[in-house]
Amino acid sequence: MSITSRFTLRRHGLAAAGTAALLALALAACGSSKDSSHSSMPGMDHSSTPSASASSHAMDSMPGMEHGSMATGDGLAASQAGYQLTSNVGEVPVGKPGDYKFRITGPDGKPVTGFAEDQTKRMHFYAIRSDLTGFQHVHPTMADDGTWTANLSALEPGSWRMFASFVPGSGAGKGKDFVLSRTVAVPGAPKKTPLPAAASSTEVDGYTVTVKGELMAGMAHPMTVSISKDGKPVTDLQPYLATYAHLTAFHEGDQAFAHLHPETKVSGDHGGPDLSFHAMLPKPGNWRMFLQFQTGGKLHTAALTLRVS
Template sequence: MLSSRPTDRPSSRSTTRRRSLATAGAATALALTLAACGSSSDSSSSMPGMDHGAKSSAPSSSSTSNAMGDMPGMGHTATGNGLAAAKDGYRLASRNTTLPSGERAVYRFTVTGPDGKPVTGFALDQTKRMHFYAVRSDLTGFQHLHPTMAADGTWTADLASLASGSWRVFASFTPATGSGKGQDFVLSRTVSVPGNATRTPLPAPAGSTRVDGYTVTVKGKPMTGMAHPLTVSIAKDGKPVTDLQPYLDTYAHLTAFHEGDAAFAHLHPTTKVTGDHGGPDLSFHAELPTSGNWRLFLQFRTGGTLHTAALTLRVG
């Protein structure tokens, strides 16, 4: 978010033991699977190019369609890296190939199913039916919002001002009906923003960053294709933060994009939500499929304000 069977028949006790070990191994692998993500209906961030906002596509609810049941932070996990516009008969379709620079923009799209018709039934995932992301090719621009859907299946995403350059837009969703029912998809398309585009080098890997007076520290060294623990700690004025508010049924949302191709991955903390006093430490299971630099965007809420922190993580 990567022996040949012996000819003589084994004893009943040996067979039972092997089945028990296989079951335990499957359960362990399942527990390390990452959950997929959400955004917020808030729209406040002081980071240049890191705007985010949303119009809710469905009323908020504590009931989600998480395939992992009631485990804290464990929700849907989409397969693939999100770089394709179509998968398993589902397609992200849009007439928007360019968007204006320096002003608010509207991106309209549909998701068509295997029958070629727009899909109108979507399951709730992290209290929303559609999660939409816009990311600049150099990973300096990031927006995360929830579009609204018309009766005919057309989604409308209201984007904040975009800098000139190439952008990729992602749609994350789960069909509620049809052949893809219950399956998680992340599809994307590219869009151009005209103007004099200047590519900004990705900041070097670092263990911490600051946003809105908060210091965000990430500890852990993920390895390619392996589930690995990450710990995110949040402090302000040198003191641990303990007033994180629930954010889409969790305390933080972590999205990662790979340098070069903008491959997509998203994770959630496994920390249990216990009211408006989360923090300072949040635990994640990270499984990033490709080596290299990943740009992490961590979103958390305090005092009704959504903050977005960004840092670069090196994956070996």
């Protein structure tokens, strides 16, 4: 398959075998202390792709890549480099909206209250069920004591992993990207949804999302995401979080986290149809991709499975 553009993945590093050089993954941290807007797919199975409303961001700039340091984890740890995701929440009620409260503590053991903005937010929070359904992406609010509150839509029974993505604004981790996570249980008998087979395209809200590119674990590869509607190229993508698309991927089996965003320059409400990425996913296997893009003030979330050799 020909590859026409490139994928940018932040927040993942990989030590390659032999004489290969260290490959780093730059992951974007997304967060806000005073913005409770969110995009979610409550109770989503692999075939459903509902939308959430979101306001338009008129930003004529490249995606924020100012943080030079790169996270080296896969988001599966609750602590890294002295920073820790702490929470007293071990179980979330089933079938109704709920709050997940948490703190980020620093190397000194104290709650962190200063966070740098990245992609217009100071904190991104993600919830994903163990079978990679029910994806939610929210922007929590922070109290003065450093307690964050993530407002979650109703969750289905099962084991869920909660990810916090952030960049400290000061201290030992200043300017570094972190992704930390913890698991919570939602009571009830979980109904596992099989992961759909890898595919090059999917549909959401009348839009067709097509991915072009062949990925190999630990190797950087260009990739293109193209968006069309009714067979015609879409050229009215609006900026969302300072880019034309927000892409999050999770690895089948362990829920390893990857955050990618396009290199395509932002120029008003005229994005599309092609978005260029530069992808380097650290593990082979299936990755469930959630692509979020905005048109007409509405946020769309497309989901498809990518196969990494």
